[in-house]
Amino acid sequence: MQLYLPIAEMPVNMLLILGMGLAIGFISGMFGVGGGFLLTPLLIFIGIPPAVAVASVSGQIAASSLSGTLSYWRKNAVDAKLVGVLLSGSMVGTAAGVMVFSLLRREGQLDLFIALSYVTLLGGIGLLMVIESGRAIRRARSGEPPKLLPARDRRIASSLPFVMHFPRSRITVSAIPVVAIGLGIGFLGSMMGIGGGFLLVPALIYLLRVSTTVVIGTSSLQTLATMLMAVVFHAMTNASVDVVLALLLMIGGVIGAQFGARTSLAMKGEELRLLLGLVVLAVGIRFLIDLVVQPDDPFSNTVIEWVGRT
């Protein structure tokens, strides 16, 4: 069934897009990540212009992170205060990301930048996850007890000014690193069409030492807010949000996520992390191959501006 996308200005197979949303939703529900890092490259691969793909996926991530956020909110596992401080950074980061995005698009270096970011981030994070979960699996097999982080108030970077206390996360920390993390996630998220959950969760755990009980919920709310901003900013600056595409992705995504979440209950945490690490690593390698292998055609055409089109 073909459906014409009004902003991408091309027809797509409706079932293909729904299916992609389902599959990525399944993965996102299974691992508790947004899945943007898989969905955006897939859309670009089937011919959706990168600008439209990045902007529309932001909508899909917002939708799927809302259902996640609501269920964590009911379990009281969200640190809204921490999100508030993170957001003050990510608001600036998202706006800057969208602006740099349009600038790079004009300069013709957007694809390169997206590919390099994917290779560095996905390659690095994927590798770390595979190593970490591999160790955890080996530890579990040898019967050693897993290392537990002590659950008490921690003071991090307390030499910096603006020290704040976050009771839900059980941390006392300077606002500066929190805002900086928000800034970075917002910037990368709006540039790369990713929610940044797979960056934020490790940052919250390892850098801020946030209590693990609220990490996922907090990350969900932060992702939701960042992606909603990204949608609005992309719509204002680049007019590249395709609501028809976004709606198809959302419907597939939220349904897939439910099945994914059920599957994940049947698996061990470290196995899940190993699997996700492998998926992340594979996407990173795919982008690396595209960068280093000689392209079929070194030339490409880009319409810069329409003449006399009203």
Added chain:
Amino acid sequence: MTRLAAILVLLLATGAARAETMITSLSTHRLQITSNFVGSQIVLFGAIERDAQTISRAGGYDLAVVVRGPKARVITRQKSRVFGIWMNTDGREFIDVPSFYALLGNKAASDLADLDLRARQQIGIDAITAITPRLGTNPGMTPAFREAFLRINRAKGLYVENPTGVTFLTPNLFRANIPIVPNTPVGTFDVDIFLISGGVILARESTNFEVAKTGFEAFVANAARDQGLFYGLAAAMLALVTGWVASVAFRRD
């Protein structure tokens, strides 16, 4: 004597050049893109009329139908290897080039007329004017960029040449199917019809049609362009509603 003959021939030739006229009609002047649009076509019908004094042409009639989509500024970029990575390193901007181009004829472009005449009338892909103002650091590469620009558009189906695109129903009645590709640009398309005989243009007709989004598609596209903020807020609301509906529908606790 020879001079007189030359004048006579010239008179006959100019007289003959006005002797044929064409009447053409498009099946529609407005092609609407709806949600199930997957490409389409517009049919051009035409009749050649010849006044009584004109003798029939020995070579017969040739027809060239040139369709040009809305103009755009396009940049063709070239990738090359920098530190082992393929990145865009050079490019040429082409000004006011058609976003869509089709030549429909009853024979190949090179057999219709010589390149000089075709370049003046933009008949044939090799005759399209593609001016590039900034030559960059290596002006010698420009022909390669031009060639790549045309080749990529051909591969995408945006630049088409069809030597059997015009069908003669009778010696004086013809039909041409103008293809509209699924990823068609939106806007006004100019159609120029050339009646050619022996490499000389006998008559020319011009018309146009419009490709436009309609209904919901037009509403969405206009809102995205003119009301970016509200469009963005609406898209954000859509995300919230979908996510909320899903969490209600699939709630397990």
